[in-house]
Amino acid sequence: MKILIIEDEAPASRRLMKLVKECDANAEIVGVVQSVKEGIEWFSTNPLPDLILSDIQLADDLSFKIFSQLKIKTPIIFTTAYDEYAINAFKFYSIDYLLKPINQADLQESLNKYKSILQEKQATDFESILKNFINKEYRERFLVYHGDNLIPIMVNDVAYFESEDGVTFLTTKSGKRHIISESLDQLENELNAKAFFRANRQFILSVESIEKIHNFGRQKLKIQVKPASDKEIYVSKLRATQFKNWLDK
Numbered sequence: 277m278k279i280l281i282i283e284d285e286a287p288a289s290r291r292l293m294k295l296v297k298e299c300d301a302n303a304e305i306v307g308v309v310q311s312v313k314e315g316i317e318w319f320s321t322n323p324l325p326d327l328i329l330s331d332i333q334l335a336d337d338l339s340f341k342i343f344s345q346l347k348i349k350t351p352i353i354f355t356t357a358y359d360e361y362a363i364n365a366f367k368f369y370s371i372d373y374l375l376k377p378i379n380q381a382d383l384q385e386s387l388n389k390y391k392s393i394l395q396e397k398q399a400t401d402f403e404s405i406l407k408n409f410i411n412k413e414y415r416e417r418f419l420v421y422h423g424d425n426l427i428p429i430m431v432n433d434v435a436y437f438e439s440e441d442g443v444t445f446l447t448t449k450s451g452k453r454h455i456i457s458e459s460l461d462q463l464e465n466e467l468n469a470k471a472f473f474r475a476n477r478q479f480i481l482s483v484e485s486i487e488k489i490h491n492f493g494r495q496k497l498k499i500q501v502k503p504a505s506d507k508e509i510y511v512s513k514l515r516a517t518q519f520k521n522w523l524d525k
Contacts, residue, residue, distance in 0.1 A: 277303045277391075280318070282330035282339050283355070284310045292329060292355065292378065299384045311335050315342040324350050327390055332356040338518060343368045353386045367469060415466040418446060420454035429454065431471075435485040436501060437463055439478050449484070451503035473522050475499060475511050486523065 279296060283289040289308050296303050306325050309315040311334050319342070330339045330352055342348070351369050357376040372386040418429045429448060438445045439460050446454045458466070464474050474480050481501060488500040495513040511519045 277327060278306045278325045279303055279327045279329060280307050280309065280325040281305060282309045282315055282328060282334070282342070284331065284334045288331070288355075288376070292383075295378065295380050295383050296329070296387075298380055299387050303387075312337040312339065312341045315339065316346065319346050319348065324348070326350070327387075328352045330354055333358065333514070338514075340368065340518070344521075351390055353383075353390070414468040415463075418454075418456055420446065420456060422454075431467070435482055435503060436505070437472075437480040438505070438507070447503065447505075449503070469522075473519060475509055475515075475519070478507070479505075479509050481509070483523065489523075 277300065281289050281292055283292060289310075293305050293308075296305065307318055307322065309318050313336055315334075328348075328350055332339050332354055333356065343352070349369055351371050353372045353374060354370055355374045355376060355378055371390055374382050374386060414431075416431055418431070418434075419426050420429055421427075429446065433448050433450075435447050435449045435451075437456075437460060438447065444456050444458055444460060444463070446456050448454075460474070460477070460480055463472075463480055467480065470483075472480050472482050481499065485501045485503075486499060487502045490498040490500065492498040492510065495516055497511040497516050497519060499509040499511060501509060
């Protein structure tokens with residue numbers, strides 16, 4: 277098994293190489309890439325590895341840029357300190373998403389997952405394997421209280437989700453606001469990433485709720501939503517490009 281590591285921090289890449297060897301002594305690390313630019317150059321001059329272990333936030337951009345630009349169809353295990361990219365990671369050929377600090381048991385489980393899908397399907401077309409493997413169902417509705425009654429709200433009727441003082445609110449397109457039990461982190465794993473975007477730690481926005489986008493400060497974005505929110509919604513410089521790409525599909 278030939279593995280490429282994409283990681284911009286030397287201590288983290290060394291630790292990852294050590295963990296890989298502890299999990300599979302026969303695994304071969306074919307390279308370590310530290311930036312998007314270096315990654316694009318590496319894939320242009322080297323054969324594809326069997327598996328990629330990739331951090332997301334690199335020095336010059338998100339590693340997603342490598343995979344989207346080159347249309348790489350190699351299985352990826354994402355290794356990152358941030359959980360906010362989980363849904364977007366599965367737009368690519370991701371089979372797992374490990375949060376740092378990574379331990380041997382978690383990495384072993386991910387490597388076993390990769391091996392098991394290949395063995396189970398007995399195929400070399402990983403694209404078809406992966407489609408079967410991650411053919412997940414997204415959340416379709418929420419059951420919320422309305423006075424003393426419970427009513428269902430379809431996901432298509434949701435404008436955005438908001439977290440406030442540990443409580444999650446669902447706001448419908450008609451402007452009604454309901455408390456739900458799920459956290460934004462949980463919702464991020466249950467919602468279709470084509471329809472919803474995690475703008476920041478407080479908001480998940482539906483694509484239909486975006487009314488205007490304003491440039492704000494040092495490459496940040498200020499989002500105007502409908503129905504209007506009484507809070508200002510910002511997308512950081514780091515996520516601004518990703519947000520624009522999400523809207524431009």
